[in-house]
Amino acid sequence: MQTNPLHAVKTAYDKALALSRQGDVAQAAGLLDGLALQTPNLPEIHFQRARLAARLGDQDKRLSSIDRALELRPSEPAILTEAIAAHSLAGHHDTVLSLFDRLIALNPKAIKPQAEKALYLQTAGRFDDSENLLRKLQKKHxxxxxxxxxxxxxxxxxxxxxxxxxxxxxxxxxxxxxxxxxxxxxxxxxxxxxxxxxxxxxxxxxxxxxxxxxxWPDDPNTRNAERDGVLAAQKGLAQIAESSGTDPALIFVTGLPRSGTTLAEQIIASHSKVHAGGEMATALRTAYDLFGAGAEMRPLANEPQDRLKDFATRLNSAIHPFANPAKTHLTDKSIMAYLIYGLLHATLPNARFIVVHRDPRDIALSIYKNHFSAGTHRYANDLAAIAEVIKSFRQIIAHWRDTLPDRFAEVRYEDLVSDPETQSKHLIAAAGLDWEDQCLNFHEKGGTVKTLSLHQVRQPIYKSSAAAWRRYETDLQPFIDAWGDTPWD
Incomplete structure (x- = not known):
């Protein structure tokens, strides 16, 4: 009995999707690769290949697959959206904007794709164009x-x-x-x-x-349980043998929201050997996937060495979509990475750890003034809760300061803006790199920036935001009361 070729393709395609849902991404990708050779003109196969390539960290395959899917079905919103995501990560600004125009043309009355294009114009540094588009949208809506x-x-x-x-x-x-x-x-x-x-x-x-x-109500009990569970899981964890770390080498730049981490990252990323990864969120996600999330994280000192090595291997794959093959180092300014500095130090011998501090009153003011992505930083809505989170962060950093024997450095935002040359040299040295004068001209670099601070990092270092809290000292009293007698520095 002869098998229907299309039926066989569908069976293999469904199996690939099932494997993907089960977490066996590599086998799923292999199945789809075979289908792409067998039936090269089915856009669904290339679309799914692109999505799996993103999970595997194969940026070249992701781009070629989504471009082929788009060639075969140029007016499919899901394919256009995936293409925008892929080319955004690659920093292909002109391509992304062209794709947005194609998506907008499918439904000119829809607000969302036009607003997202305006935000991308900001990411690309085209602030005037972004403003013009947003004002046009405001008049219509x-x-x-x-x-x-x-x-x-x-x-x-x-x-x-x-x-x-x-x-x-x-x-x-x-x-x-x-x-x-x-x-x-x-x-x-x-x-x-x-x-x-x-x-x-x-x-x-x-x-x-x-x-x-x-x-999005805050739940301090859940937040504290995550912190305590993750820190407890790292007790007694020693550096594992025979780990080569990641390629590119990671430079973790962490601090609380609005503390100056974007400025620090952009200075470091102005170095010829460094690419800015931004808030990749790959390290904590990989750790949670392997060892348990938050309060459920298992004691890492009891984990087999091979399991810890697997963490480094998986993280190495996860960072590839964010990396530039021409650069030997990659920054990661994910906010919560500081929770697992012990694990990262133990498994990544070529990683560096830089913590940015800022006056807690300025951090509190800036957090309270800004809207974060839906459901994130839920404590940000309450000044007393912000005080508790900052104090907790400082306690954790003090722990790592005493625990990590090397590759750990700290910088103060106020020092960075008051003495940029000295502190920038300190940052570059902390990243394990030789000084380059271009690191003082980070604002001329261009490139992609995805952060609330994206407008500021297109400008030279300025001091106006230091001690801004003094203008609102009375309004900040709930924060100051909750801070109590804890030293400000």
Whole structure:
């Protein structure tokens, strides 16, 4: 009995997807590679090959596969979206913007792809184009509060900007949703700060953070259990033998949100041997996948050596999509990586660890002023909770300072902005690299930046944000009270 070729292809395709769901990505990818040779004109196969290649860290295969899928089915939204993600990671700005235009053309009335294009223009450093697009969208959609917040975060609003009046009208709209109330009040707080109407900043911030807290409530017990469980799991962990680390070598740049980690990363990434990975989040995810997540993490000192070596191997694969093959080092500024510094130190002998500190009052102010991705940093909505998180962070860093014998360095944001040359040299040395003068001109580098601080890192180092908390000392009193008698430095 003759087998139907299309039926055989579908059977193999379904098996590949099932293997992928079960976590056997390499075998799934192998099956799809064979199908791509057998039936090269099926876009679904190339689309799935691209997605699996991303998980395996094969950026070249991801790009070639998604481009082939797009060639075969140029108007499929899912394929266009995956192509945007792949080329964004590769830093192909012109290609990404062209893909956004194709996606927008499929549904010109949809707000989301146009807003995402505006955000990508910011990532690419084209702030004027981004502003023009967002203002155009605002005129068409005057009741979309998120558009105002997007624009407010990346421009300095002037007192006569008609956007202020539009935002005030929207803030008082009786049918404004909780999300809308959050977005518009964050935007109005920024407008009041830009126009030096300081007394009105915190009233808007309180409304914004209250709405955000209602949408994504904080759970300090869960947060503390994760911290304590992960730290306890690393007790007694010694450096494993015969580990070569990752290629490229990782430079972890960690600190609390809004502490200056983006500035530090961009200075280091201006070095000819370094590529900026940004907030990759690969290290903690890999650790949780292998050893248990958060409070459930198993004691690592009891884990077999091969299991710890497997962590380094898997992490090496996970970072490849973020790396530049021409660079020997890759920065990772994932916020939570500091939780597993013990594991990273033990398994990655070529890794470096840099911690950025900043005045806790400035960190608290900046965290409270900013909207983070939905559901992340839930403590950010409460000044007393922010105080507890900062104190916890400092205690953990003190532990690593005493525990890690080498490759660990610290820098203060205030020192970096007041004496950039000396502190930049300190950063480059801490990264294990020789000094290059171009590291002082990081703002001229260009490239892709994905962070709330992306506008600042396109500028030379400036001091205006240091001690900004003094303008809001009365409003910050709940934070100061919760800080208690803990030293500020």
């Amino acid at each position: 005057p009741y979309d509060a998120e558009l105002y917040r997007m624009l407010a975060t990346t421009i300095r609003i002037q007192p006569n900007d008609p956007m202020i009046g539009a935002m005030r009208r929207l803030a008082n709209h009786p049918k404004l949703s909780p999300q809308g109330r959050m977005h518009i009040n964050f935007a109005l707080a920024k407008a009041m700060e830009d126009t030096k109407t300081t007394a009105k900043v915190f009233p808007h911030l309180k409304i914004a953070n209250k709405a955000q807290a209602e949408l």
